[in-house]
Amino acid sequence: MPTQSSKAKIAILGASGYTGAELLRLLIRHPHVEIVLLTADRRAGKPMAEVFPQFAPYKLPTLSAVEAADWQTLQLDLAFCALPHGTTQKVIAELLGRAPATKIVDLSADFRLSDPAAYARWYGHEHVAPDLQKEAIYGLTEVYRQKIKTARLVANPGCYTTCAELALIPLLQAKAIDPDEIVVDAKSGMTGAGRAVREDMLFAEVSEGFHAYGVGHHRHMSELDQEFSLAAGRAVTVSFTPHLVPMNRGILSTIYVRGLKDSLPEDLHAVLSKAYAHEPFVHVLPFRTLPATRHVRGSNMTFIGLAADRIKGRAIVVAAIDNLTKGASGQAVQNMNLMLGFPETMGLDQVALFP
Amino acid sequence: MPTQSSKAKIAILGASGYTGAELLRLLIRHPHVEIVLLTADRRAGKPMAEVFPQFAPYKLPTLSAVEAADWQTLQLDLAFCALPHGTTQKVIAELLGRAPATKIVDLSADFRLSDPAAYARWYGHEHVAPDLQKEAIYGLTEVYRQKIKTARLVANPGCYTTCAELALIPLLQAKAIDPDEIVVDAKSGMTGAGRAVREDMLFAEVSEGFHAYGVGHHRHMSELDQEFSLAAGRAVTVSFTPHLVPMNRGILSTIYVRGLKDSLPEDLHAVLSKAYAHEPFVHVLPFRTLPATRHVRGSNMTFIGLAADRIKGRAIVVAAIDNLTKGASGQAVQNMNLMLGFPETMGLDQVALFP
Amino acid sequence: MPTQSSKAKIAILGASGYTGAELLRLLIRHPHVEIVLLTADRRAGKPMAEVFPQFAPYKLPTLSAVEAADWQTLQLDLAFCALPHGTTQKVIAELLGRAPATKIVDLSADFRLSDPAAYARWYGHEHVAPDLQKEAIYGLTEVYRQKIKTARLVANPGCYTTCAELALIPLLQAKAIDPDEIVVDAKSGMTGAGRAVREDMLFAEVSEGFHAYGVGHHRHMSELDQEFSLAAGRAVTVSFTPHLVPMNRGILSTIYVRGLKDSLPEDLHAVLSKAYAHEPFVHVLPFRTLPATRHVRGSNMTFIGLAADRIKGRAIVVAAIDNLTKGASGQAVQNMNLMLGFPETMGLDQVALFP
């Protein structure tokens, strides 16, 4: 662990995507880290300013190919891995094989599922690094904080899942809601789909419109199943439908629940308020006040609101995060802070950018 | 009823709002109508081009105050009423008192509820024209076509309600879904809120963001209750949450249902396909294909899709309309066509504007 | 030429791009045409509804490959060619070689420049069909109407050029402005760049931002040079800078000019008003009233405004079109109407979609 006077040596593997850029946005201002490696295979040899011009004023390493990295010589304190699914497990296995003292925060889906069978079912193939899969800690910071502090490999949660899990896990743990009647209707800004160059991601295709996708089958369901079941102490399967909103950043989850044991909506609100009373990055709004994505934009904050449905016994929970910050790179830095012994909020004090 | 060679004399009361402009957009191209009166109280005396510059190339009546209208002399065939709630019932009572042969399509909420008690409960006061309330026909064209043909006063449905009702009424009528487990998660473009000059409607307030509103209490719920209960033959109350999308036009309703009597999702899809097989303005997409708002933008079309949820017995119905066209002015013209004996699709042949 | 009772047989070559879809939007409602062929090489064999779901309710030919077309058998009255630059000249030469009576409206840039040397200079290679290049008529309808009526091959102008040329040609013809001091600052919606699947066209790349591109070198300059020089009767070169606006449709050109011979801004306005007094698709706004793109969206209309600059002798002309309609497919249909003897405005009566 680096001392306060030195700086931790950090790499971003996959720096040319949106989560890579968001990591850099946050880390450039972090007082105790030094970026020593930025990889982007197809852009190797180019300056970061060519891929993301906002970084032109900053002095940064030239982009390089991940396979050109000499992990032993680099002596990284920590690597953020923002690579595509599948590639990731190979790169991390290789990296940890060469430099086993390196800590890793992985932003891909490769290490989120702890059950090898579930992994094989959802991803269609066996995991290539089952030992690492076993070792990995699920990086939902507010729930797994203690384990993250001593972890070597943290699997940063998905954006949809972070949002829904922060809203529901305390309610499930308290057995305050019926695990069999949960509907999660989620809406995301376009960066949630990454920087993939696809026709359906073009401005003119998505602007001025709204649609659902992945109905009945979206890989984030597997994470929800895992974490909700753990929280409830029994198997939980929820209805989950993601949608795309013509905006860049933000996820809003509207979640329909039924209170158990005569729980009133006010009781559910109290459960959430208590659970997050001391959390720096989760803010529970007053009863009946609901969040908007724009009020967390660019910040690592989660806003959660809860209101009574007009149907007796039912409530509506609404949670909002920035999918690139708390939903990805912000939570990754939050985890890095814990893993390297820095204050958990360091470098994450950005106030939301609104308007 | 005007002959084919003459043109029907038409008024738009409340022409300076978005539904007024949308009526004009459609009617200017309608071969059998003539716009003889456009009212807008606060803009009286101004040309329409000052309020909506897109009409500059067209010859149209100058805007006037509604109270200046001489209903007897005007001899209107039909008036579209796009006035605010409350004002409407007074204006229509006055108009029909003076010129009882005039037909009316009312786009406000004033005549949508047939039960005086429900009206008083949702709107906080007694209806001022209870006889007209009794006379009014609910203008969901596909459901009430025959009654609309002979109606004098048609209460055009709300935008959210048109979308959700077209998606669910055939399923409720067929008793194919459980009326007690319906969740309607609805998303609307900004024009759904009208041209109200409010801070929360400013571009910089709503752009790049997404939020829910009216949670637990939205007046469109009263319409849903009325129509769903009629369709099911018993009292139905649904969960309904509206959201605002940073786009101008479009409503998408994501609806979570449970099949009854072992109905498979495929069976539910078959019910919808059959119900709308011959409808010009409702198109049921192939099983598992879901609609997007952009594909109905500016058209009077409704697109409905249905997919199986991953939870056995559950399905997700998604419906999309343009809130200003099928959700308001387009359906109003569709109703006018029926009321005046024109072909139902006349003037409504616009293909969706995408991109 | 088809009789009024029959329908003209029409093909759209390149139907899977935005100008192809826009042609279809307009032609589906055209009373005297029948779509008999839709080509899209990479999507051959698919229904149009898979490429553009808004067409799902319409009965249309399945997409096919352009090289599979049997031009002699098809007996097309007219083909719209919305293919990429370069490909176009080969396809048209082949088509006219096989079926020389076919009329063509070409939406590419291949036949816009009449000077073979200018073509070679701007496009980097010799034209492969120089005879057709000579035959082609430049399709700026308001300027070349008479020649278009009898043309076999019409080169539909570019979107930027249509907008700037309609604003300036009457002023240059009247020698009312100094041809050496013209600055055209142009702004376009994203569909102007077509449906190209490129990183810089992704929603998240262009939303919430604004930038210039092609500064100092954009191929539309060559068209401006050609047409402005013809109008002025001498060589004219203008400053021209295009920009991208985060919206789907619309071009606004802000044009800075200096009046000649003591022309006051009012005089310049009078020149424009007179030139377009009887044009169905060009509307000159009152002096000092300036247009917005939203007021022509989806229509074939051009709005032109002119105001005095605060610098004596200078004026600012602002013109707005929808780049897909008057800037491409709308003008193409306008030209088709002339070429096939239909009323010029037929099928082009859409009122602008605002909001």
Next chain:
Amino acid sequence: MPTQSSKAKIAILGASGYTGAELLRLLIRHPHVEIVLLTADRRAGKPMAEVFPQFAPYKLPTLSAVEAADWQTLQLDLAFCALPHGTTQKVIAELLGRAPATKIVDLSADFRLSDPAAYARWYGHEHVAPDLQKEAIYGLTEVYRQKIKTARLVANPGCYTTCAELALIPLLQAKAIDPDEIVVDAKSGMTGAGRAVREDMLFAEVSEGFHAYGVGHHRHMSELDQEFSLAAGRAVTVSFTPHLVPMNRGILSTIYVRGLKDSLPEDLHAVLSKAYAHEPFVHVLPFRTLPATRHVRGSNMTFIGLAADRIKGRAIVVAAIDNLTKGASGQAVQNMNLMLGFPETMGLDQVALFP
């Protein structure tokens, strides 16, 4: 001046507008300031979180009325004044009358013009605080840094003017461009118009469209005249046209200039590069690389690019800022840092938020 160990006591007068919120966003993270007063007359008594929900997690003073402030007791080190034009000069005169040691950064237009006659001409009335008008220093930091350090009252420049002046002042000072042939075509996001509740600012009015406004007369012209004339050493009047872009933040100015004394575009670029070589908040891009607003969003950075026009001797300068940051509140904090003896960049290290 506060010591490093204590914190400066800061007020924001007019905290409920966008520049007020942006000040707060920046100051909450500033290590050496303490917010002791937030005023907003119409919202007095309310928490800031009701006006801007993103501040809910922060402990802040309740909003109060400006006239309720006891300036003597407050002992402010510095007040930011983000009040409407006209009101401002009265409030500042009152404040400085009571507490003359307070420093002021005024974000309104009230003190930007140093010539009383110019003020009266552009604003239609005599200035009510002519002595303060004389005392005020124009707050374009890069140009007036030394004077700002010792100023009591700084008049923060307008957003359009900051952008255009940073791009042109070095060129005018170097006599590298012709002052009589400058065209500034400027484009701004919607927040530039503030939080005014007006119909033309509604989402549905401005989304999916683009237009010019204030053509021939915009008050920022008076600032440009003043500063460009000072820089050139002679009277300069430029063509200036502002436009509104459907985005929240950002100004892009496309500026057309003619080089003097055979200056090549490369020479102009060298002048700018040299002028800003050591500026923390102005970054000159490589020759021919042009900026985009999205790459400075939320940061205090100015990006400037320059390319040759195709017309010999002419060049195009493009500058981009975030109108709320460098164009308003960021530059205000930059000025505060100078006035209070803090490092100029303190609290302004946010990296641009893209995507």
